[in-house]
Amino acid sequence: MQLNFAAREVAIKLVYYGPGLSGKTTNLRALHQLVTEDCKGRLMTLETKDDRTLFFDMLPLVFHGLASATAEDARSTGLSLRVKVFTVPGQVIHASTRKLVLQGADGVAFIADSRRSETQSNAASFLDLKANLEDLGRAIGDMPVVIQFNKRDLPDVRPEAEVLALAQRGKEPVYQAVATSGAGVAETFVGLLHLTYSRLDREHQLSGKLAITPPELLELVSQRLGGASGQTLLGACLGGFRA
Amino acid sequence: MSTHTPEELVHDARLGLEDLLDRESLVELCESAHALFGIPVRVFAANGALLAAVAPVHEVCAYIDTVAAGQAACGAVVDGVKTAQPAVDVVHPCFTGQAYRITPLVYEGRSIGKIVVGPYLPLGAGRASAPILQQYEEPRLVEALARVPRASDATIRNLGKHLTTTLGLIVFSGHKALLTSSMHLATVTAGYKELEEKNRQIEGAFNRLKELDRLKSNFLATVSHELKTPLTSIIGYSEMLMEGLAGPLTSEQLDFSATIHDKGMQLLDLITGLLDMSKLESGTMTLRRRMMEIQPILHDVYTTVLPQAKKKGVELVLDATRESCELNADPERLRQVFINLVDNALKFTPTGGTVTIESRVMEDPADDDQAGLALLAPTESQVRVWIRDTGIGIPRYEHAKIFDAFYQVDSSTRRGYGGTGLGLSIVRRLVLAHGGTITVDKNEPEGTVFVVTVPSASHPMTQTSLPPPPVGTG
Ligand SMILES: Nc1nc2c(ncn2[C@@H]2O[C@H](COP(=O)(O)OP(=O)(O)O)[C@@H](O)[C@H]2O)c(=O)[nH]1
Ligand SMILES: Nc1ncnc2c1ncn2[C@@H]1O[C@H](COP(=O)(O)OP(=O)(O)O)[C@@H](O)[C@H]1O
Ligand SMILES: [Mg+2]
Ligand SMILES: [Mg+2]
Numbered sequence: 207m208q209l210n211f212a213a214r215e216v217a218i219k220l221v222y223y224g225p226g227l228s229g230k231t232t233n234l235r236a237l238h239q240l241v242t243e244d245c246k247g248r249l250m251t252l253e254t255k256d257d258r259t260l261f262f263d264m265l266p267l268v269f270h271g272l273a274s275a276t277a278e279d280a281r282s283t284g285l286s287l288r289v290k291v292f293t294v295p296g297q298v299i300h301a302s303t304r305k306l307v308l309q310g311a312d313g314v315a316f317i318a319d320s321r322r323s324e325t326q327s328n329a330a331s332f333l334d335l336k337a338n339l340e341d342l343g344r345a346i347g348d349m350p351v352v353i354q355f356n357k358r359d360l361p362d363v364r365p366e367a368e369v370l371a372l373a374q375r376g377k378e379p380v381y382q383a384v385a386t387s388g389a390g391v392a393e394t395f396v397g398l399l400h401l402t403y404s405r406l407d408r409e410h411q412l413s414g415k416l417a418i419t420p421p422e423l424l425e426l427v428s429q430r431l432g433g434a435s436g437q438t439l440l441g442a443c444l445g446g447f448r449a
Numbered sequence: 450m451s452t453h454t455p456e457e458l459v460h461d462a463r464l465g466l467e468d469l470l471d472r473e474s475l476v477e478l479c480e481s482a483h484a485l486f487g488i489p490v491r492v493f494a495a496n497g498a499l500l501a502a503v504a505p506v507h508e509v510c511a512y513i514d515t516v517a518a519g520q521a522a523c524g525a526v527v528d529g530v531k532t533a534q535p536a537v538d539v540v541h542p543c544f545t546g547q548a549y550r551i552t553p554l555v556y557e558g559r560s561i562g563k564i565v566v567g568p569y570l571p572l573g574a575g576r577a578s579a580p581i582l583q584q585y586e587e588p589r590l591v592e593a594l595a596r597v598p599r600a601s602d603a604t605i606r607n608l609g610k611h612l613t614t615t616l617g618l619i620v621f622s623g624h625k626a627l628l629t630s631s632m633h634l635a636t637v638t639a640g641y642k643e644l645e646e647k648n649r650q651i652e653g654a655f656n657r658l659k660e661l662d663r664l665k666s667n668f669l670a671t672v673s674h675e676l677k678t679p680l681t682s683i684i685g686y687s688e689m690l691m692e693g694l695a696g697p698l699t700s701e702q703l704d705f706s707a708t709i710h711d712k713g714m715q716l717l718d719l720i721t722g723l724l725d726m727s728k729l730e731s732g733t734m735t736l737r738r739r740m741m742e743i744q745p746i747l748h749d750v751y752t753t754v755l756p757q758a759k760k761k762g763v764e765l766v767l768d769a770t771r772e773s774c775e776l777n778a779d780p781e782r783l784r785q786v787f788i789n790l791v792d793n794a795l796k797f798t799p800t801g802g803t804v805t806i807e808s809r810v811m812e813d814p815a816d817d818d819q820a821g822l823a824l825l826a827p828t829e830s831q832v833r834v835w836i837r838d839t840g841i842g843i844p845r846y847e848h849a850k851i852f853d854a855f856y857q858v859d860s861s862t863r864r865g866y867g868g869t870g871l872g873l874s875i876v877r878r879l880v881l882a883h884g885g886t887i888t889v890d891k892n893e894p895e896g897t898v899f900v901v902t903v904p905s906a907s908h909p910m911t912q913t914s915l916p917p918p919p920v921g922t923g
Contacts, residue, residue, distance in 0.1 A: 208461055217461040247557045248621050252629055261632040262459070268558030288558060290461055302639030303632060307459050318824055326907050329828040332821040333909055346820040353823050364827070376822035 224317035226296025232385040313350040313402030320363035374445035393442040455635040469623030479503040509593035546577030552609035722871035736779040762800035777906035798840030884910035
């Protein structure tokens with residue numbers, strides 16, 4: 207996180223992690239579609255021609271003028287939240303790029319492919335995430351992480367009941383998605399942003415300094431993501447809010 | 450170009466126009482815009498530096514410059530244009546009636562500079578009446594002003610918009626190119642370092658293997674040949690004596706031969722155990738892993754030990770799971786593990802007792818608190834095997850020690866059980882080498898239970914399990 211108090215600006219870095227072809231780039235595309243025009247920059251994708259992410263994708267989002275309803279003058283006290291969303295390349299050969307992109311991340315969305323056949327590569331990629339964080343001197347347990355089970359539209363996916371059972375036992379908030387149709391994309395993003403911002407808020411006492419609380423911020427950002435209320439988006443989460 | 454490190458670039462680096470643009474292309478862009486209407490075009494960076502300009506001086510401006518007061522007034526206008534940092538398009542007027550249009554350049558929500566178009570004469574602008582103009586000859590001034598390119602507000606706005614869009618695209622491409630090239634460089638550098646490191650490791654491993662190979666072929670070969678060969682003869686000949694191949698024996702002679710045979714067998718066990726230990730210790734014990742299930746192993750152990758159990762009058766029960774759980778393991782070594790455990794169980798269970806071999810597939814990972822459980826749990830099934838007996842039991846305070854090499858529970862009731870005390874220490878190392886665990890507990894109401902857990906083929910413990918840990922006596 208970078209906090210520029212004078213400019214009332216907070217910059218956050220979020221990383222979409224996961225095995226190759228699980229739908230990370232597709233999530234970013236869908237997110238880019240969802241966000242209102244004034245909040246987004248161009249989506250930068252660095253892909254090879256067979257869909258493979260070469261280095262990463264990057265989507266810059268800027269939410270200007272986020273002000274608590276109780277603040278006197280929205281313009282003068284509004285906060286600018288800058289969010290850069292990165293994806294990592296899934297292929298084994300790009301291990302060093304993954305680590306580079308991961309460094310300085312404030313939160314991670316793990317995009318898993320729900321098909322049973324991908325169980326193993328999901329787990330391997332998660333362990334890779336854990337190892338890379340450790341190399342960077344950070345523990346996965348201390349990182350805000352949400353998990354998305356993507357590609358729910360395909361046959362032979364782990365049934366919802368099973369996903370739910372797993373989610374309820376695990377620590378991380380779990381979301382289901384069909385990134386190609388945009389379903390679950392806003393939920394995952396908002397869930398991660400909320401988890402991440404709440405953590406930063408606790409660590410740096412942002413509420414006091416910036417006169418806006420995480421729940422207020424959640425609602426203001428959600429408004430610019432297609433209108434559903436922040437609480438509704440968070441409500442799509444399956445279990446996993448164990449501290 | 451940019452002085453940002455790759456680490457900064459994958460954050461929210463404050464990028465300037467100057468980082469992202471090629472100056473010469475920028476001049477070309479200004480030239481093409483200037484060619485359209487003859488109106489000067491300038492591009493400034495966020496810090497006010499002029500990055501490109503195609504701005505021939507209008508005749509009227511040159512004329513204004515000839516009078517000191519006019520020159521000063523012109524300077525003030527130009528300063529105003531230079532320092533302006535508007536958030537949206539603005540028109541900046543000149544006292545001559547001309548005007549500049551200033552369009553901010555924004556990238557990723559931040560100002561990165563501005564485009565200035567002008568001076569031009571706004572269509573429909575009235576005649577300027579600034580007092581300063583009275584110091585100039587009227588006809589000459591009017592004539593020069595008439596030659597200034599005229600443009601409607603809409604035209605200028607469109608020109609500004611076209612330029613910002615074009616520049617926006619160039620900046621985006623520049624950013625992308627900057628990221629791609631610096632990431633490429635960083636990846637290649639990191640890849641090179643990794644390769645170097647791997648090479649070093651491989652070289653180290655190779656040297657170690659060479660050394661081990663030497664040790665193995667020296668020490669192990671010596672032990673196995675020099676000790677085992679004569680021992681096999683001793684055992685073989687004592688057997689032949691007992692079978693009467695050298696003529697009939699007296700009962701005392703038969704007794705002596707039997708003792709020679711038994712002690713020889715014991716020694717052979719000890720040597721075989723020591724050989725295993727030394728292989729484990731030197732790291733030359735390699736697991737011949739293949740995809741397998743546990744049931745055939747347990748069944749084989751059961752049938753192997755059954756005659757021994759019958760002879761002793763101990764009931765042997767096999768209760769293997771029907772559920773499938775694929776292991777990536779060395780079947781020969783796992784067989785050794787369970788033979789050892791069942792053999793112990795029989796040895797320490799008196800006639801009339803029961804020894805049970807039970808196996809189950811466990812879906813639950815050990816630790817519900819681990820990160821990523823929703824992703825990891827489905828891969829973490831494991832096979833658990835219980836070897837229970839109703840024998841003499843092991844006092845709790847001995848539980849930690851029995852896995853040590855050569856350790857035997859020392860109590861008068863146990864004398865006469867024989868053995869070397871190596872079995873469990875080898876068993877434990879073999880289980881660990883498979884990424885598994887072994888524990889011992891009291892069986893209810895009496896006896897002992899050993900619990901062996903072996904991770905499934907997809908379990909991360911199998912993926913990451915190391916060569917067998919070296920043996921100490923501790
Ligand atoms: N059926 C289906 N296909 C998907 C979904 N999400 C992504 N895909 C497809 O999976 C492939 C890989 O997606 P991509 O976003 O490039 O994966 P990345 O490597 O994680 O960036 C593409 O062909 C996508 O169209 C989904 O929810 N359902
Ligand atoms: N099932 C069992 N019941 C009672 N004691 C046991 C059992 N298994 C092992 N032990 C104790 O642990 C010791 C070490 O076992 P092990 O390493 O197999 O050596 P050994 O069988 O050669 O004595 C045994 O000597 C015995 O005291
Ligand atoms: Mg991709
Ligand atoms: Mg034994």
